[in-house]
């Protein structure tokens with residue numbers, strides 16, 4: 001990440017005063033057990049976005065321990081809807097189920113244990129918000145299958161799309177394939193979709209369902 005952006009993100013995070021006990025508990029757990037969850041400023045933006053659009057039927061690819069899922073699930077519940085969330089790792093899936101229960105969301109969340117690449121294809125419904133936050137090597141597949149399930153005024157939110165800043169600065173060579181794929185993915189989104197790229201958090205991509213080009 002560029003130093004100026006890192007400073008800006010740190011500044012934003014320093015201003016956010018979280019008081020929700022369960023959210024604080026999950027943040028501490030993630031830090032202690034090295035579970036990747038959305039950064040605080042991205043969590044705030046995610047919440048802002050789903051709340052301001054009153055999204056009801058939400059899909060998430062990459063549940064982890066249910067941190068972003070709890071944030072979005074609460075909004076879906078308040079709007080009389082639900083969150084469908086997919087996680088490939090069984091231990092994290094079980095932890096997420098516990099957290100959803102603590103949040104009182106068990107009736108508003110359809111948590112799926114499986115590979116998002118396969119599971120999204122099986123979903124026979126439309127979603128008005130789709131949050132892609134799983135393995136970056138599969139972003140194009142997650143996106144294309146999700147896009148088919150996006151409702152008319154829906155939005156797809158893609159996290160970590162600029163992958164630690166490696167898309168625009170030097171990076172360890174072992175990430176060559178992921179960097180190439182993400183660059184191709186961004187070019188594809190600009191060429192074919194109603195897409196905006198935000199230098200926020202670790203890079204966020206937003207897509208509206210209307211194809212303009």
Ligand SMILES: C[S@@+](CC[C@H](N)C(=O)[O-])C[C@H]1O[C@@H](n2cnc3c(N)ncnc32)[C@H](O)[C@@H]1O
Pocket residue numbers: 036037038061062063064065066067068069086087088089092114115116117133134135138
């Ligand atoms: C960045 S974490 C998700 C964090 C979560 N969205 C949050 O902010 O609370 C990515 C998660 O995606 C899961 N994952 C990776 N590849 C996946 C796949 N193909 N299908 C479903 N989940 C996957 C990982 O096990 C990991 O828990």
